[in-house]
Amino acid sequence: MDQMTQVHMERDGEVAVIVIDNPPINAGSAAVRSGLLSAIGQFKEDAVLTAAVIIGAGKAFVAGSDLREFGLPLAEPQLPSVIAAIEACGKPVVAALHGAALGGGFELxxxxxxxxxxADLVVGLPEVTLGIIPGAGGTQRLPRLVGIARAIRMICSGERVDSEAALSLGLVDQIASGDLRAAAIAYARRLQGTKSRLSERAVPAVDEAGVAAAIAAARRAGGRNPAVQAAIDAVRSAAVLAFDQALSEEREVFQQLRLSAQARALRHLFFAEREAARPLADAAAVTGAVQRVAVIGAGTMGCGIAISALDAGCDVRLLEQQAEALERGTARIQDYYASRVAAGKLKAVEAAAREARLQPTLDWSLLAEADLVIEAVFEDLAVKQAVFRRIDGLARPGAVLASNTSYLDLDAIAAATRRPQDVLGLHFFSPAQVMRLLEIVRGAQTSPQVLATGLALAQRMKKQPVVTGSAFGFVGNRIYSAYRRQCEFMIEEGALPQQVDAALEAFGFAMGPFAVADLSGLDIAWRMRQAQAGQRDLQARYVDIPDLLCDAGRLGRKTGAGYYAYENSDGKTHRRSDPQVEALILAASAAKGMLRRSLGDEEIVRRALLSMVNEASLLLAEGVAQRASDVDVVLVNGYGFPRLQGGPVFWARERGEPALTAGLDELVGLSGPGFVRCELRHVLNQEG
Incomplete structure (x- = not known):
């Protein structure tokens, strides 16, 4: 579409109505910017016109800039030139805002x-979450409306503000009670030709204590994102620099950050997450309606899934076999909502409404009422098959039958029913009511409608879905297993758990693999290894250190000892390295005749990430992962891979094929028999 079709000007008497029409979200593309500049020029030169309204066609005003431009030289005119033309035109211009006005749209x-x-408006400046700062005056004009402290909070967090809050903050001047276009035109006429430039307003008096608190909170939440400090500096400059100087400095920082590795990584994830959530071509069937959900199992995971369904507006039957387990699960859900109310995150009336939609029960015949049944029972194939045989005899025809399995063969579970086409995997991550990731596992016979229903439910639950094929561990757990196995190789060769964890935490992981293992419990993986012992390749390299820890009763935090020792003080659990673990590891290496050596942090990180890349490429070759970018979505959203690094596939592509090939050559030699080397083309294919 050219600029004439994306932006056009209409007339309502003496008021120009400039319409942005760039579906689906009116992104501020080069053509839109050019069209706006041309329309503002026409408006300025037309003596009959006394005011203008800028409005978006369709479902939004301008929901952001076209991010695909940000990795390239920006085409002229750039957004600051458009805004400068609005300020310089000498006649008032009113923005008529609906849907979303985000990023460059809000700056406009x-x-x-x-x-x-x-009334449906949301506004915000989410640039920092993409590794940049607002670059068209957002850091300068927003503080003139809300003050320095509030502007820091809004910009550094990417906060979205609804229409009522926007009105109370002064971000908008009026909420239209009827037709938005008519209300904006009427408001423009009331201005009687008078300009009101935010650039000419003074910044409200600075509350130093409030600013300090806002900065501290932004730094805590922002982690390693360099855009956070850059945004803080830019906002603070509004109070001490002349507007034009501060505006120029803001633009310079924006231009630097948009080309940074962190910004490239975050843009990659932005598009990858949206692509993963898009229904596959053959899943575009009409989805089944899901209102009544039955959750089987009232443990931690089952309760988390029930809360997710309640929060999505579903009616939930929570089923258990034992009254005591059901009572504990019900209390867990009630305690959760009570804590949300106490923390001010949820109104008491809304919490009560959600709890009222929960029906705890021991009566499995109620499964007949459910649109979707999801089991969250013990991770054992025989147990799950028994549950699905029972579900099959009770659920109504056409109901979706879902398993929360995290490792097991979905097709083997579906085979326990007479309707495998209705079975799919919904692999939630713990805690289910908090974690965004939802692996949607497609069985060999899962119907397109059932898959589409799973995707729609994920969207309703505000989850990040990723569709996977059915294979042991699906995408996330299989890649994480390869990563953890390589880390175990390294402690057998010469590193210690605390060194491996520290190196990977310095890279950006919230926790290293051994701290994670202690947190989740070493016995979980231990049981899985025991179950698979008969299938293990006896020639493959096997590290028995985790088994030795479990044999010694060191099962992680819950027993006070695992790879680390744990102490409770000040109401917190503290971990420390344990000489007993070091002695156990040294003895294990010696028992295999291994001469331990020193491993540097760079080698630790390189090998750990290469193991992820290798397994990701194998999964792509097998068709378990649908596209390479899905791997990054899974690892970032479910396994703590640092968002600023973009995911293992992005990391691999940044390094290029020669470095990866050399790294895999090393990995093959160090990992020994049983290591399957990938073909790198699967992860390096930029379309995948």
Whole structure:
């Protein structure tokens, strides 16, 4: 579409109505910017026109810039030039805002003389979450409306503000009670030709204590994101620099950050997450309606799934076999909602409404009422098959039958029913009510409608879905297992758990693999290894250190000892390295005749990440992962891979084929028999 079709000007008497029409979200592309600049020029030169309204066609005002431009030289005109033309035109311009006005769209609105909103509006400046800062005056105009402290909080967190909050903060001047276009035109007429530039307003008096608190909170939440400090500096400059100087410095920092490795990684994830959530071509069937959900199992995971369904507006039957287990699960859900109310995260009336939709029961015949049944029972194939045989005899025809299995063969579970086409995997991550990732596992016979229903439910639950094929561990657990196995190789060769964890935490992981193992419990993986012992390749390299720890009763935090020793003080659990673990590891290496050597942090990180890349490429070759970018979505959202590093596939592509090939050559030699080397083309294919 050219600029004439993306932006056009209409007339309502003496008021120009400039319409942005760039579906689906009116992204601020080069053509939109050019069209706006041309329309503002026409408006300025037309003596009959006394005011203008800028409005978006379709479902949004401008829901952001076109991020695909940000890795390239930006085409002219750039957004600051458009806003400068609005300020310089000498006649008032009103922004009519509906749907979303985000990023550059909100900066465009702030460059206007007034803002009229519809009730469905959300506004915000999410640039920092993409590794950049607002680059068209957002860090300068917003503080003039809300003050330095509030602007830091909004910009550094990427907070989205609804219409009522926007009105109370002064971000909009009016909420339209009827037709938005008519209300904005009427508001423009009331301005009687008077400009009201935010650039000419003074910044409210600075509350130093409030600013300090906002900065501290932003730094805590922002972690290693360099855009956080850059945004803090830019916002603070609004109070001490002349507007034009501060605006120029903001743009310079924006231009530097948008080309940074962190910004590239975050843009990659932005598109990858949206692609993963898009239904596959053959899943575009009409989805089944899901209102009544039955959750089987009232343990931690089952309760988390039940909460997710309640929060999504579903009616939930929570089933158990034993009254005591059901009572514990019900209390867990009630305690969760009570804590949300106490923390001010949820209104008491809404919490009560959600709890009212919960029906705890021991009566399995109620499965007949459910649109979707999901089991969250013990991770054992025989147990799950028994549960599904029972579900099959009770659930209504057409109901979706879902398993929360995290490792097991979905097709083997589906085979326990007479309707494998209705079975799919919904692999939630713990705690299910908090974690965004949801692996949607497609069995060999899962119907397109059932798959589409799973995707729609994920969206309703505000989860990040990724569709996978059915294979042991699916995408996430299989890659994480390869990563953990390589880390175990390294402690057998010469590293210690605390060194491996420290190196990977320095890379950006929230926790290293051995601290994670202690947190989740070493016995979980131990049981899995025992179950698979008969299938293990006896020639493959096998590290028995985790088994030795479990044999010694060191099962992780819950027993006070695992790879680390744990102490409780000040109401917190503290971990420390344990000489007993070091002695056990040294003895294990000696028992295999291994001469231990020193491993540097760079080698630790390189080998750990290469193991992920290798396994990801194998999964792509097998068709378990649908696209390479899905791997990054899974590892970042479910396994603590640092977001600023983009995921293992992004990391691999940044390094290039020669370095990866050399790294895999090393990995093959160090990993020994049983290591299957991938073909790198699967992860390096930029379309995958």
């Amino acid at each position: 609105a702030l460059g206007c003389d007034a803002r009229v909103a519809s």
